[in-house]
Amino acid sequence: MTRPVRILVTGAGGQVGVDVLDALRGTTPLGGDALFQPDQKLVREDEFEVLGLTRHDLDITERDHTIHAVRSVRPDVIIHLAAYTQVDRAEVDRDACYAVNASATESLSLAAHDVDAHFIAISTDYVFDGTKGAAYIEDDETNPLNVYGASKRAGELACASDDTIVRTSWVMGVRGKNVLHVIGDRATSGATVRFVNDQTGTATFASDLARVLVTMARQRPSGIWHIANSGTTTWFDIAAYAGSLLGRSDDFATPIATSDLSPAPLATRPVRSDLSTEKWVDAGFDALPDWRDGVARLLRDRVSTR
Ligand SMILES: NC(=O)c1ccc[n+]([C@@H]2O[C@H](COP(=O)([O-])OP(=O)(O)OC[C@H]3O[C@@H](n4cnc5c(N)ncnc54)[C@H](OP(=O)(O)O)[C@@H]3O)[C@@H](O)[C@H]2O)c1
Structure with a gap:
């Protein structure tokens, strides 16, 4: 009998982390679609043995502790989700951001190789400067505009060539702190919202990304992969669509320009940093559902969990 595949997950308490733990245990994460299985395979009860670590369990910037933890657990796969994700604060907290996103990612990749584990790291569309004028593919040149994006790019470069790097964008989970919760709260309280309509990207629902990461843990593809839900959008489009689902009229959301944001x-x-997922689809996996489908699922489960 084969033993379960042992998976160590960092950032297990984050918005992607909680959904990844559910998905690896074979349950549909909140906001998920039970039918979305990118490789058409259900998770068997005994397929994975999962250890999820929060910052409380292990501060990944403590290098020796991190190496010790990986050597003790001896995972087959590490899914590295822990990150410094406060994009604006990173501008004034550069060292702390790099310590997590670059240095700790390097330590974890090295530690993974030390125990022959496959390493899966998550990166971002913010490695791009947005000037291409079309969806970004994996081989496009990077040129981050902010500290967070630069630190994540440094993390990518610190990985080994056979690691998996998943670039994703505009992530939203039912159990995460994200803009869609703000939009939902304002829509149900009768308030209105203003959102920028001059930044285009691809939204990613944590539950769908989690299913992809299960497939990645099975297939262990090396190199960079762009993963996001289907269709490009803006934050204004997301707000307007969410408002319509919650019964609000067209005047719920007002489009503004980035230059109107104050402060x-x-x-x-x-x-414009939308990610093309053509490489993933060409490799034979299912495309992630349309972003509108993700918005509807998140609002459905958000209501039932609050
Ligand atoms: N959210 C997005 O829109 C987005 C977009 C593109 C890519 N990504 C990437 O996707 C991945 C998952 O993001 P997410 O949305 O799940 O972020 P998240 O909700 O902020 O979760 C990140 C987790 O990392 C933990 N963490 C931070 N510093 C740590 C440290 N020194 N040691 C151990 N744990 C630490 C955080 O713990 P605390 O809560 O205690 O700080 C948090 O639980 C990250 O790599 C992120 O960069 C996210």
């Missing part, structure tokens, strides 16, 4: 955000964001 101006500390970090510059790319104007």
Whole structure:
């Protein structure tokens, strides 16, 4: 009898982490679609043995502790989700951001190789400057505009060539702190919202990304992969669509320009950083559902969990 595949997950308490733990245990994460299995395979009860670590369990910037933890657990796969994700604060907290996103990612990749584990790291569309004018593919040149994006790019470069790097964008989970919860709260309280309509990207629902990461843990493809839900969008489009699902009229959401934001955000964001997932689909896996489907599922389960 084959033993379960042992998976160590960092950032297990984050918005992607909680959904990845559910998905690896064979349950549909909140906001998930039970039918979305990118490789058409259900998770068997005994397929994975999962250890999820939060920051409380292990601060990944403590290098020796991290190496010790990996050597003790001896995982087959590490899914590395822990990250410094406060994009604006990173502009004034550069060292702390790099310590997590670059140095700790390097330590974890090295530690994974030390025990022959496959390493899967998550990166971002913010490695791009947004000037391409079309969806970004994996081989496109990077040129981050902010500290967070630069630190994540440094993390990518610190990985080994046979590691898996998953670039994703605009992530939203039912149990995460994200813009869609703010939009949902304002829509149900009768308030209105203003959102930028001059930044284009691809939204990613944590539950769908989690299913992809299960497939990655099975297939262990090396190199960079772009993963996001289907269709490009703007934050204004997301707000307007969410408002319509919650019964609000067209005047719920007002489009604004980035230059209208007050105070101006500390970090510059790319104007257009949508990710092409063609490589993933060409490799024979199912495309992630349309972003509108993700918005509807998140609002459905958000209501039932609050
Ligand atoms: N959210 C997005 O829009 C987005 C977009 C593109 C890529 N990504 C990437 O996707 C991955 C998952 O992001 P997410 O949305 O799940 O972020 P998240 O909700 O902020 O979760 C990140 C987790 O990392 C933990 N962490 C931070 N510093 C740590 C440390 N020194 N040691 C151990 N754990 C630490 C955090 O713990 P605390 O809560 O205690 O700080 C948090 O639980 C990250 O690599 C992120 O960069 C996210």
